Amino acid sequence: xxxxxxxxxxxxxxxxxxxxxxxxxxxxxxxxxxxxxxxxxxxxxxxxxxxxxxxxxxxxxxxxxxxxxxxxxxxxxxxxxxxxxxxxxxxxxxxxxxxxxxxxxxxxxxxxxxxxxxxxxxxxxxxxxxxxxxxxxxxxxxxxxxxxxxxxxxxxxxxxxxxxxxxxxxxxxxxxxxxxxxxxxxxxxxxxxxxxxxxxxxxxxxxxxxxxxxxxxxxxxxxxxxxxxxxxxxxxxxxxxxxxxxxxxxxxxxxxxxxxxxxxxxxxxxxxxxxxxxxxxxxxxxxxxxxxxxxxxxxxxxxxxxxxxxxxxxxxxxxxxxxxxxxxxxxxxxxxxxxxxxxxxxxxxxxxxxxxxxxxxxxxxxxxxxxxxxxxxxxxxxxxxxxxxxxxxxxxxxxxxxxxxxxxxxxxxxxxxxxxxxxxxxxxxxxxxxxxxxxxxxxxxxxxxxxxxxxxxxxxxxxxxxxxxxxxxxxxxxxxxxxxxxxxxxxxxxxxxxxxxxxxxxxxxxxxxxxxxxxxxxxxxxxxxxxxxxxxxxxxxxxxxxxxxxxxxxxxxxxxxxxxxxxxxxxxxxxxxxxxxxxxxxxxxxxxxxxxxxxxxxxxxxxxxxxxxxxxxxxxxxxxxxxxxxxxxxxxxxxxxxxxxxxxxxxxxx
Numbered sequence: 001x002x003x004x005x006x007x008x009x010x011x012x013x014x015x016x017x018x019x020x021x022x023x024x025x026x027x028x029x030x031x032x033x034x035x036x037x038x039x040x041x042x043x044x045x046x047x048x049x050x051x052x053x054x055x056x057x058x059x060x061x062x063x064x065x066x067x068x069x070x071x072x073x074x075x076x077x078x079x080x081x082x083x084x085x086x087x088x089x090x091x092x093x094x095x096x097x098x099x100x101x102x103x104x105x106x107x108x109x110x111x112x113x114x115x116x117x118x119x120x121x122x123x124x125x126x127x128x129x130x131x132x133x134x135x136x137x138x139x140x141x142x143x144x145x146x147x148x149x150x151x152x153x154x155x156x157x158x159x160x161x162x163x164x165x166x167x168x169x170x171x172x173x174x175x176x177x178x179x180x181x182x183x184x185x186x187x188x189x190x191x192x193x194x195x196x197x198x199x200x201x202x203x204x205x206x207x208x209x210x211x212x213x214x215x216x217x218x219x220x221x222x223x224x225x226x227x228x229x230x231x232x233x234x235x236x237x238x239x240x241x242x243x244x245x246x247x248x249x250x251x252x253x254x255x256x257x258x259x260x261x262x263x264x265x266x267x268x269x270x271x272x273x274x275x276x277x278x279x280x281x282x283x284x285x286x287x288x289x290x291x292x293x294x295x296x297x298x299x300x301x302x303x304x305x306x307x308x309x310x311x312x313x314x315x316x317x318x319x320x321x322x323x324x325x326x327x328x329x330x331x332x333x334x335x336x337x338x339x340x341x342x343x344x345x346x347x348x349x350x351x352x353x354x355x356x357x358x359x360x361x362x363x364x365x366x367x368x369x370x371x372x373x374x375x376x377x378x379x380x381x382x383x384x385x386x387x388x389x390x391x392x393x394x395x396x397x398x399x400x401x402x403x404x405x406x407x408x409x410x411x412x413x414x415x416x417x418x419x420x421x422x423x424x425x426x427x428x429x430x431x432x433x434x435x436x437x438x439x440x441x442x443x444x445x446x447x448x449x450x451x452x453x454x455x456x457x458x459x460x461x462x463x464x465x466x467x468x469x470x471x472x473x474x475x476x477x478x479x480x481x482x483x484x485x486x487x488x489x490x491x492x493x494x495x496x497x498x499x500x501x502x503x504x505x506x507x508x509x510x511x512x513x514x515x516x517x518x519x520x521x522x523x524x525x526x527x528x529x530x531x532x533x534x535x536x537x538x539x540x541x542x543x544x545x546x547x548x549x550x551x552x553x554x555x556x557x558x559x560x561x562x563x564x565x566x567x568x569x570x571x572x573x574x575x576x577x578x579x580x581x582x583x584x585x586x587x588x589x590x591x592x593x594x595x596x597x598x599x600x601x602x603x604x605x606x607x608x609x610x611x612x613x614x615x616x617x618x619x620x621x622x623x624x625x626x627x628x629x630x631x632x633x634x635x636x637x638x639x640x641x642x643x644x645x646x647x648x649x650x651x652x653x654x
Contacts, residue, residue, distance in 0.1 A: 001051075008052055009235050015045040017059045053120060058145040072196050073136040074129070079127040079216050081112060081591050084276065088302055090254050093277050096299050097244060100279050101630050104257055106265045107243035107274040107300055108165035108211055110191050113141070114212070117218075118155040120150050127195065137195050143204035148235040157218035159231060161239070162211050162479075167268040168354065169457045171381055179349035187271045211270065213239040224280050224418050225631060240264035243631060244277065248587050259372060259467075262303070263347060267406065269354050275301040280355040281629050291416065307364040307376055309407075311333045312357060315346065315385055317409070319393035321422020325409040327352060329363070329375050336367050343374040349387065349400065349407035358382030361531040393418040417447060423502045427455050431508060431597075432500035433492065436485045437478075445471075455500075458486060459565040491567045501559065505547040509611075511633045512604055513537050522568040526560060538609075577653045579608030582619040586610060587632045591624055592646045599646075606653065620644050 019041055022033050027266065031089050049055050055062060087093060093104075109162065114134075118125035127134040141147055144163070151157070165173075170187040177183060184190045190206070197203040213228035218425040228238045242257045244250050250257075258275055265272040278298035279285035285297025314330040327346040333342050343363055357363075361380035367373055391398055396413025421444055426627035428438040435458070446452040451464050454576060461468070461483060468479045495515035501509050506514070517537055518524040530552050534545040552559070584603050586596055599622070600610045614621055614635040621636040621643045637645050644652070 005216050006233065008048060009054065009233075012045070012048055012052065012054060012056070012235075015041055015048065016059050019045065020058060023060065036477050041554070052235075053097075054148050055152055056145060056148055056235070057082045057143055058605050062149070069529055071199070072198070075124075075136045076133045077114065077126060077129075077131075079114075080112060080131055080290070080295075081134065081160065082131045082295050083293060083296050084292060084300040085291075085296075086274075086300050090258070090301075093254065093299070094251055094300055096277055100284065101281065101628065102244040103241050103276075103278045104261065105213060105239045105276050105278070106261045106270060106272050107276045108162035108164055108213070108239060108265075109186075109271040109273040110162040111193070111195055112160065112217070113137070113163045113210060114158060114160045115141070115147065117153065117159075119154055119330050120152060122147070122149050135196050140195050140197060140203040140208075141210070143200055144208045144210050146237050147210045151234045151586075153218065153234055156219050158216040158253055159218075159236065160214045160216055161215060161236075163191055164209050164211060164271055165194065165206060165612075166209060168269050168356070169269060170271075171356075173206065177628055186341045209237065212236045213276070222282055222630065223631070223634065224278055224282060224285075224296050226634065230364065242267065243280070245630065246587075258303070261375075263421075267347075267351055267354060271499050272302050277301065287539055303366075306336070306386070308334050308336055308367050309362060309364050309379070312359060312361045312363050312378075314359060315352070316343075317355065317388050318416040319411050319416060321393055321418060322426060323416065323419045323422070324412045324624075325388070325391065325411060327409075329365075331359075331363060334365060334549075336365075336373070341365070341367075341373045344375050346375065350351045350405070350408060352385055353407070356381035356383035358384030365627045391416060407571060408629060418454070420588070421447060423453065424455070424458075426502050427500045428458070429500075432496055434496070435482075435489045437482050438485065442482070456558075456562050456565060459490075463487065466467060477498065490565060491569060493520065493569050494522050494525060497522070497566065497568070498525075498550045498562070501551075503548060503551045505544045506551075509609070510540070510544060513539065513609070516607070520568075520570050522563060526563070530556060541626065579606040579653075581604060582608045583617055584608055584620050584622055585612070585614050585618050585621045585632065585636075587630065588623045588625055588628070590646060592650065599649075602653075603652065614639065620649075622646065622649055 019038065022038055027066055045059065049059065049061060055124060084528075087096070113129035114124075114126050114128075115122060116126075122142070124136075125136070125138040127137055140644075141163075142149065144403060162454035167187065170184065170190060173190065174183045194203050194206045194208060212231050214224060214558055215309040216629055219230040220226040223393065225241070225243060228241070232238045242261070244254070244257065261275055262272070279288075282297075290296055291634065300547065311332045312329060313332060316328045318328060318331055319325050319327050327348070329346050330342060331344070331345045332342075343468055346355075346357075355363075355375060355378045358376055361378050361382050363378050363380075364376045365373060366376050387400075390396065391411035391413060394411065394413050394416040396411055396416055399410050399412050400406050402409055413419070420438065424443045424447070425440050427433055428435040428443070443452070446461070449464075451461060452458060465479060465483065468474055468630060469476050495512045496507075496603055498506065498514055499511035514525070514534070514537065517534075518528070531550065532542045534548055537546065585606055586599060590596065590599065593602075603610055611618065614632050614637055618639070618641050619635070621632060623630070624632060624645045624646070625644045626633075626645055633643060
C-alpha cells in the first residue's frame with residue numbers, strides 16, 4: 001500500500017469543496033472566481049487524484065449519475081456481522097481488557113455498513129441486516145461524499161463501519177419538512193430509511209457519512225488500531241479512538257478517556273450511544289470465538305447518562321492560566337443525581353458552533369460518567385451566540401486560533417493577571433525553580449496584594465514577612481517555611497532556569513538541549529544566546545529557533561536581572577558513561593526506577609535524549625514487556641529498533 005499522506009487527502013477534500021462551491025455560485029449567477037482560477041484548481045485536483053488514486057463521488061472530475069431502483073436486493077455477507085455484548089460499568093471494561101492491549105472507541109449510532117473493494121474499486125456495500133445477510137445498498141453508498149470510489153490499494157479490502165447522518169444535517173432536514181409532516185425522531189431512524197431508498201438522488205441529498213471502525217480483510221491484519229490508521233491514509237474517515245493497555249495509569253484515566261470520546265463525537269457531530277472496547281490483537285480476538293449473537297473480541301459500553309432538558313441562560317468566558325479563554329454554559333438550575341447543576345463546559349468555539357447555541361435555547365444536559373456536567377445537544381439551534389471581542393479578565397485584545405480543526409479564543413495581553421498566575425505557577429513548579437509549598441492559591445494571594453508582579457518579585461518577599469504573617473491562613477511558621485523554600489530555590493541548573501521562563505515552544509526537553517549546547521553554563525548562554533542559530537541543535541526547527549530568538553530579544557534584560565537571584569550549578573555526568581547521540585523512548589510501567597522522571601534524568605545526565613514517540617531516529621525503545629503488541633513496539637519492530645527492558649538498560653550503563 002502506498003502511503004498517501006493525510007495532508008494530501010485534506011487538500012483533496014479542500015479542492016472539492018472550493019470547486020463545488022464555486023460551481024454552485026456560478027449557476028446562481030454569483031461567480032466567486034475567474035475561469036482561469038477555476039481551471040487551475042481543477043487541474044490541481046485532477047493531478048492529485050491521479051497521484052493518490054483516491055476519488056470521492058462529489059469530485060467535480062466525476063459525473064455521478066442518480067438512479068431510481070426497482071428494488072433493494074438482499075445479499076449474503078462474506079463475513080458474519082454480529083452485534084456486541086453490553087456492559088454498564090468501567091470495572092467491566094477493565095475486567096474485559098485483562099492484561100491485553102485494547103482499542104477504546106466511540107460507538108456511533110447509525111446503521112452498520114460493510115464496504116468491499118477489489119483492485120482499488122468499490123464493488124459492494126451492504127447493511128448488517130440479520131448478521132448473515134443484509135441489503136445491497138451500493139448505489140446509495142456510491143453517493144456518500146466521504147466514501148472513496150477508488151483507492152491506491154490493489155488487494156481485496158473489506159471494511160466495516162457506521163453510516164450516519166450528523167446532528168446538524170438531521171436538524172436541517174427536520175426544519176425543511178413540509179408543514180404538518182411529523183419530524184424524524186433520531187438520526188439513526190433517518191439514516192436507516194435513507195440508505196435503502198430506491199431514489200438515489202434523494203438519498204444523496206441527505207449527506208450521509210461513513211465512519212470506519214474495523215478492517216475485516218486487507219491492510220494490517222494483526223492490529224485493529226494500525227488497520228484503521230492505514231485506512232485513514234486511504235481516504236476513509238475513522239472512528240475516534242484511544243489505545244488502552246490496562247496498566248495502572250490507563251485504569252486511572254479510563255473515565256477521562258470515555259469522557260474525551262464523548263467530546264470528540266460531539267465536536268465531529270457524530271450521533272453516538274456509547275463506547276466500544278476491542279482487543280487490538282486481531283488473531284487473539286478472533287480466537288475467542290463468538291456466541292449466537294455476539295463476537296467475543298469486543299464489548300460495548302453504554303454511558304446510560306440520563307438526559308435532562310433545560311434552558312441556556314448565558315455563555316460565560318473564563319481566562320485560563322495560559323491565556324486560553326474557555327466557554328462555560330450557564331443554564332437553568334437542574335437536579336441530576338440529587339445535586340443541583342447550573343454550569344457545564346463548552347470546551348471551545350468549534351464545540352459551540354457545532355451545537356449552534358443561543359441564549360434561551362432548549363438544551364439537553366447530562367453527567368458524563370455520573371460526574372462531569374456536559375451539554376449533550378441543542379434542541380433549538382438558534383445559533384445566536386456572540387464571540388467576545390475582549391478578554392473577560394483584563395479587557396485586553398483577543399485572537400482566535402485554529403489548531404487541528406478546533407477554534408479557540410486567546411487573550412494576547414501579556415499583563416493579564418490570569419496569565420501572570422499561570423506563568424508564576426509554572427515558574428515555581430517542581431520541574432522548574434521548584435519552590436516547595438508555593439501553591440497556586442498562595443500565588444493568587446500575592447498577586448492580589450500586588451507584592452508579586454514578576455518572577456523577580458518572588459525573591460523580594462522577605463520585605464513583606466511581618467505583614468504577611470498577619471493574614472488568615474498563613475502565620476509565622478508557614479510564612480517562614482515558604483521564605484526558606486524560596487531561598488533554597490536559588491541554587492539551580494541552567495536547563496531548569498530556561499524551562500521556568502515560559503518561552504513559547506521551549507519545553508523541558510528543548511531546555512535541556514539548549515543547556516547542553518552551552519555546556520550548562522549560564523554565562524555562555526547569556527553571551528551567545530541571541531546570536532546563536534539553534535537549528536544546529538538536533539530537533540530544533542525554524543519555529544523553535546524564531547520563538548527563542550524573539551523572546552530573548554524582547555526579554556534579555558529582564559532575564560539577566562532575574563539570573564542575578566540564582567547560583568547556577570553545573571550538571572555532572574554519571575559513571576563516565578556517554579550516551580551522546582542516543583535517543584530513547586520509554587513506554588509501559590517501570591519496575592526498577594521510582595518513576596519515569598528518574599529514568600529520564602539518568603539518561604540525560606549521560607548525554608542521551610528521551611523522545612515521546614518512536615521514529616527512524618530512535619536508538620532504543622525501553623519497555624519491560626518486550627513482546628507486547630503495543631503500537632510503539634510494532635513501530636520499533638518495523639524500523640528494526642532494539643526493544644530493551646529496564647534491566648537491559650541498567651546493564652548497558654553499568
